[in-house]
Amino acid sequence: MTTFVQQLVNGISLGSIYALIALGYTMVYGVIKLINFAHGDVFMVGAFVAYFAYTGLHLGFIGSLIVSMAACALLGVLIERFAYRPLRQSTRIAALITAIGVSLFLENAGIIAVGAQARGYPDMLPGSPFQVGGVTISTKQVEIILLAVLLMVLLQFIVHRTKIGKAMRAVAFDQDAARMMGIDVDRTISYTFAIGSALAAAAGVVYGAYYSAVDPLMGIMPGLKAFIAAVVGGIGIIPGAMVGGLVLGLIETAVQSFGFSLWRDAAAFALLILILLVKPEGLFGRHAREKV
Amino acid sequence: MTAVVDARAPVSSKWNFWILLLGALVIYGVFQVLIDQRILNSYSALILYQMCLNVILAVSLNLINGFTGQFSIGHAGFAGVGAYVSAVMTTKLHLPFPAAVAAACLAAAVAGLVIGIPTLRLKGDYLAITTLGFGEIIRVILINMPYVGGAAGMTVHRETNFAWLYFSALLTVVVIANFVRSRHGRACIAVRENEIAAEMMGLNVTYYKVLAFTIGALFAGLAGALSAHTFYFIKPNSYGFLQSFNILVIVVLGGLGSITGSILGAVVLTLITAALQDYPEWQMVIYSLILILIMIFRPQGLMGTKEFRIPFARPGGRGNGHVAP
C-alpha cells in the first residue's frame, strides 16, 4: 500500500512535468496545426538557461525560473517567426520537416555550445523528504506538483479570461474568420508560441532539479512523451493535455515499478499507437470529418 | 552527358534504359579499378560503400514519402530489422550470406506489412509520429534482447564488397523506378495527389499505401543486412530516429518524388558527412539547416519530381521505359 502511494506520487510528479510540456504542443497545434517538434528542445534550453542563471548569476530558484521562462518565450517567438511563418501557406508536411530541422538544430547547436556531456544540476528545490503515514514524499515532488498546478491555473486564466486568450481561441477555431474580425493573427500566434515555450522552460527547470542532470539531448524523449500525452488527451485541447500528461506519467511509473524500466519508452509509444488506432481524436477530442 | 528532361512525359525509347544501365556499369568499372589499384584508400572506399547504402535507404523511403505521399520517419527501424535478422542468420545459425540477405528483406517486408496495415489509416503528422514510435519500439525490443547483445550490440563477419553494395543499389533503383512507372506506381502517385479522388476512381487506396510501405521496408531491410556485413558491428542505437532523420534529409534534399534526386542527395550528403567526420555536431547542425532552408526556399528539393534523362532519347515513344542511375 505504501509503495502504491509512493509510486502514485512519483507518477503524478512525472506526469505534471509531461503535462507542462504537452500544453505547449497542444496550444501550438491548436492554432497552426503543426507538431512543433522543436518543443522538446525548447524545454532543454529552458533547463540550461536556468542552470546558468542559478550558478552564474546566483538568481535563486524563482529568479532563475522567471529568466528561463522569459528567454524561452523569446526563443519560441523567434523560431516561429523565422522557421515556421514563411511556411504557413505550404503543406503541413513541409512545416513538419522544418520543425524536425529546428529540433536537430537546437540539439546540436546545444552540443556545440555546452558540450555533449551531462552536467549535474544544482539543487534548486531544497527541502528534506518527509513522512506521511509511512510514505516518504520529497518536498521536491510536492513543489513540482504545486508549480505545475499554479501554471495551469494561470494558463486557464489567460486562455479564458483575457483578450489574448480569446484571440487564441478564435484563431484556433477559424484563422480566416478571426482575421476578418480584426484579430492580428500573426501576433496571436507569436503569443501562443511565447506562452507554450515559457511553460516548456518551467518544465525543463523542474525536470533538471528533479533528476539532477541536464544535457543537450535531454529534450528528445520528454518532448516525444509530452507529444504522446497531448495526443492521448486530444491534441488542441488544453485540459486534455493535462490529463494526458498525468495518464502517461502514471503508466510509465507503473511499468517501471513492476520492474520493466527498460520498456518504459516502448510503453509510451505503444500507448500512442493504441490511442491513434482506437480513438485517434484522443480522450477529449471530437471526431472531425474531411469535407468532400 | 545527361540533361534534365521532364520525367512526367511517358518515357521514351527503351534506349534510355540501356544507355543509363551501360553508364552505371562504366561507373562501377571505374570505381572497382580505383579500389583494386588502391588509388582510393580504404577510408574512401568506405565512403563509397556508405553512399551505396544511403542510395538504397533514400530511394526506398522516397517510394513511401515522395511517391505515395505517406510520411514515414521510422525507416531506420526496418533497416534495423534487416541488420539483426541477417546477423543472426550468419553469426548464430551459420547460414550463407545470400540466404541471410533474403531473410532480412523478407523480415523487414513483413514488419512493414504488419506495421503498415493498422497505421496507414492515419494521415500526415499522425502517421509520421506513429512510424517514429514503431521505429523506437523496434529499437527498445533490440535493446532488451540479450540474445543479440542488448544495448552493447553484436559483431558480424564482413561479407560484402563493393560489387555487392553497388549492384544492390542498382537493383533497388531499377526495381523501384520500374514500379513507379507502371500502373501500380501511377496509383501510388494518385494516392499522394488526392486520396479521396483516387478512391472514388476505384483505387484500393489502403492496398497501395501498404504495398508501397512494404516494398520500401523490404529495401530498407536489404540496406540493413548489407550495412551489418560491411561495417561488421551493429547496435540498436544505430537504428533510432536520428538515423531515420538522416535518410529523410537525403530524400528531402534530392526532391520528394525524384529517384535520381535521392541518388544525388545520397551522394552529396554522404560526402558532407565524410568531410565533417570529426565534427559530428557540426554535421548535424548543417543537416538541420539544410532541412530548414530547403523547406523555406526550395521545397521541391534539388530535383523536384524530375529525373535525369539522356537528351537524345526524346519522349514520345510507346509504353513506359526504365530509369537507371
Added chain:
Amino acid sequence: MSLLEMDRVTCAFGGLKAVSEVSLRLEAGELVGLIGPNGAGKTTVFNLLTGVYPPTEGRILFEGRPVSGQSPWRINHMGIARTFQNIRLFGDMTVLDNVKIACHNQVRYGVLSSILRLPSHFRGERQIEEQALKFLSLFRLEEKKEELAKNLPYGEQRRLEIARALASRPKLLLLDEPAAGMNPQETQDLMHLIGFIRKEFSLTILLIEHDMSLVMGICERIYVLDHGTVIAHGRPEEIRSNPKVIEAYLGEVTS
C-alpha cells in the same frame, strides 16, 4: 428493377441530419437532376451513393446489390463514378495520367510483371494509353495530354474530371455542379457533351446543378431537395409550377 434505389436514407452527423429519409429511384438510361438551395444536402446524397459516408438509416441498392457499407473503390467497381463540386484532380500528374488512373481497373497486370518489365506490362500500358487517349480526344483535351492537370484553365479542369470519371467505365455517372464557374458558351457546350456521352456510352446520369434553366433544359426528371428531404419530384414543368419548390427557392438567385 431500377438501376439505383435509395430507400428512406438518413445520414446524421451527431444530432444534425444532413439528409433525412430520402428516397430516390433511377431507371437505366435516364438523365435526372437533383436541385435544391445551398445546404439542402445534395452533395451529401452523392457522398452516400459513393460510399464516403455510410447511411445512418435506410438502404441503397445499385442493380439490386447493396451499396451501403461498401468502400468507395468497390462502389466504383460496381459501376458508379462521380465528379466533385470542388474539383479534385491529381494536380501534379499529367492530363493523360489523370485519365490513365481511371483505366487502372480495366487493364490489369501484376506488380512483378512491371518490376521485371514482362511483355504483359508493355501490352497493358499500351492498352491503357489507347483508352485514355480515346477519352481525351472525346473531350478535346488530347493536345494538352502532357500538361499538368493543375495548369489547365478552369473549364478544362471540369472537362477533364468528367473524362476521368467516364474512363472508369461507369453505368451511373454522378455530376456535381459540372457547369459551376463556366461562361454561358462553355455551359452550352458542356450540355451538348453530356447529351452525347450519355447516348454513346448508354449512361445513366444524376446531375446536381444550381443553374435552373440548364437542369430544366436537359433533365427528364428532377428531384428537389430542401433541408435534407425530398420536397418534390417529377418532370421539369411540374417542378417549375410546384409551390413548395418556389418557396424553397424564394430569395435564392436562380439565373
